[in-house]
Amino acid sequence: xxxxxxxxxxxxxxxxxxxxxxxxxxxxxxxxxxxxxxxxxxxxxxxxxxxxxxxxxxxxxxxxxxxxxxxxxxxxxxxxxxxxxxxxxxxxxxxxxxxxxxxxxxxxxxxxxxxxxxxxxxxxxxxxxxxxxxxxxxxxxxxxxxxxxxxxxxxxxxxxxxxxxxxxxxxxxxxxxxxxxxxxxxxxxxxxxxxxxxxxxxxxxxxxxxxxxxxxxxxxxxxxxxxxxxxxxxxxxxxxxxxxxxxxxxxxxxxxxxxxxxxxxxxxxxxxxxxxxxxxxxxxxxxxxxxxxxxxxxxxxxxxxxxxxxxxxxxxxxxxxxxxxxxxxxxxxxxxxxxxxxxxxxxxxxxxxxxxxxxxxxxxxxxxxxxxxxxxxxxxxxxxxxxxxxxxxxxxxxxxxxxxxxxxxxxxxxxxxxxxxxxxxxxxxxxxxxxxxxxxxxxxxxxxxxxxxxxxxxxxxxxxxxxxxxxxxxxxxxxxxxxxxxxxxxxxxxxxxxxxxxxxxxxxxxxxxxxxxxxxxxxxxxxxxxxxxxxxxxxxxxxxxxxxxxxxxxxxxxxx
Ligand code: GLC
Numbered sequence: 227x228x229x230x231x232x233x234x235x236x237x238x239x240x241x242x243x244x245x246x247x248x249x250x251x252x253x254x255x256x257x258x259x260x261x262x263x264x265x266x267x268x269x270x271x272x273x274x275x276x277x278x279x280x281x282x283x284x285x286x287x288x289x290x291x292x293x294x295x296x297x298x299x300x301x302x303x304x305x306x307x308x309x310x311x312x313x314x315x316x317x318x319x320x321x322x323x324x325x326x327x328x329x330x331x332x333x334x335x336x337x338x339x340x341x342x343x344x345x346x347x348x349x350x351x352x353x354x355x356x357x358x359x360x361x362x363x364x365x366x367x368x369x370x371x372x373x374x375x376x377x378x379x380x381x382x383x384x385x386x387x388x389x390x391x392x393x394x395x396x397x398x399x400x401x402x403x404x405x406x407x408x409x410x411x412x413x414x415x416x417x418x419x420x421x422x423x424x425x426x427x428x429x430x431x432x433x434x435x436x437x438x439x440x441x442x443x444x445x446x447x448x449x450x451x452x453x454x455x456x457x458x459x460x461x462x463x464x465x466x467x468x469x470x471x472x473x474x475x476x477x478x479x480x481x482x483x484x485x486x487x488x489x490x491x492x493x494x495x496x497x498x499x500x501x502x503x504x505x506x507x508x509x510x511x512x513x514x515x516x517x518x519x520x521x522x523x524x525x526x527x528x529x530x531x532x533x534x535x536x537x538x539x540x541x542x543x544x545x546x547x548x549x550x551x552x553x554x555x556x557x558x559x560x561x562x563x564x565x566x567x568x569x570x571x572x573x574x575x576x577x578x579x580x581x582x583x584x585x586x587x588x589x590x591x592x593x594x595x596x597x598x599x600x601x602x603x604x605x606x607x608x609x610x611x612x613x614x615x616x617x618x619x620x621x622x623x624x625x626x627x628x629x630x631x632x633x634x635x636x637x638x639x640x641x642x643x644x645x646x647x648x649x650x651x652x653x654x655x656x657x658x659x660x661x662x663x664x665x666x667x668x669x670x671x672x673x674x675x676x677x678x679x680x681x682x683x684x685x686x687x688x689x690x691x692x693x694x695x696x697x698x699x700x701x702x703x704x705x706x707x708x709x710x711x712x713x714x715x716x717x718x719x720x721x722x723x724x725x726x727x728x729x730x731x732x733x734x735x736x737x738x739x740x741x742x743x744x745x746x747x748x749x750x751x752x753x754x755x756x757x758x759x760x761x762x763x764x765x766x767x768x769x770x771x772x773x774x775x776x777x778x779x780x781x782x783x784x785x786x
Pocket of ligand 1: 287290291327390426427480552553
């Protein structure tokens, strides 16, 4: 199959289905809710939708614990609703990709049930080990979500490995039958017309065969060096590539802790295993090691991470650009300012939407949703959040522990989408499964729909511009004023066009002067948050001011 690499021109939108839109009043988002909102999604000028898992699941990790890979959960409306959404998206010129969660299954998956009873061919579908002679666990690995990585199964009288929650049992990818199952799942969805996959923690699927003890690197990750980028990972991904090559689809690999250099091992070369990798470093502007250690937001750090990925992948791979997803708190609350919510939301949007790569917008990001701060840990639902509360800072005062949750919980990104100012933000007519952020009367889609200065319309305009300006796809990337702690300024340049993106990250006035070779008066201000005044070839910024200038010219380096 001839590949078109359509994703290089696409803007994606991520839906975490449980919280997007409920159509039947049970308080849980569903596919008919998505169907109702397809025109809204299209209005954002997006070209593709990524769905977080829609499969039947007991929801120990909200869908990331799959019970059946070839069906759609009844909670979400089942297969019929999915096909309607798929067709509806395609009719509107939007593609659809699924979350492929094959590092682990739910312990309620029939494969696991058969495996614990040693029924063939499922006996070796999972990673089972006997206790050590002294009765202790097979090794010292941690699970990311719940204590140690081993759970004893009374029925089989052995331990099984779970790198995440206890109910998420790791598959044994070394078993060729398991890999065949993965290929079958891929074909099933691709034959139905799905356009690709986001592959969940795909760099964890090959474990060191001897399962040696790990050492402490960061909390909840002892053992990670023996299962991240494991010995057969590339070989297995290449096997999957044989299937994928028969379709014009995209694959996006989730890769915790991946560096740009390592990413190129997956996405570089003549026949890459995957098309894009989800980097985590761009989520480390205010923390290290994903989110275990926090520090105040540093624009300097973030800018250098961005520049590093732009430079490292240029001409060799393709970037995946994002600021939010269902695993991280809301970006305005982290990198921006809740006080200057709209302004900082615009600055953040322009900071990433014009970089080279494929950007994705996460539901609610486009209206500037912010973090929720629930009073007590009992009000949270997420397995990781609850685990973090109990395992970190356990001896600190309650207030401190809750502050860490407010700062770091991914559940802040999972509150229901705020559609309007009616009860429950227009998300459901029933009782929502999780708390709606109390700021919904102010922050919602309806309030921003017709306001030309709203964040929502800024996102729309930015996404539209991306698709009409070839320089965004092809141009080189250059950062200006690398030492500024308040401004992020970058250029995209091709033979015929230059784009100058100026983003302030400060509420204070900052003197900006155009870099050498730029005459702002000759540029076209194609996107802006505030005014258009130019003095001395520059301007003094308003809080979090954002401007994007386009210059049409014939100079500049030859296009690469
Ligand atoms: C990925 C998902 C996350 C999930 C975990 C385990 O990181 O994005 O939501 O909890 O994998 O499947």
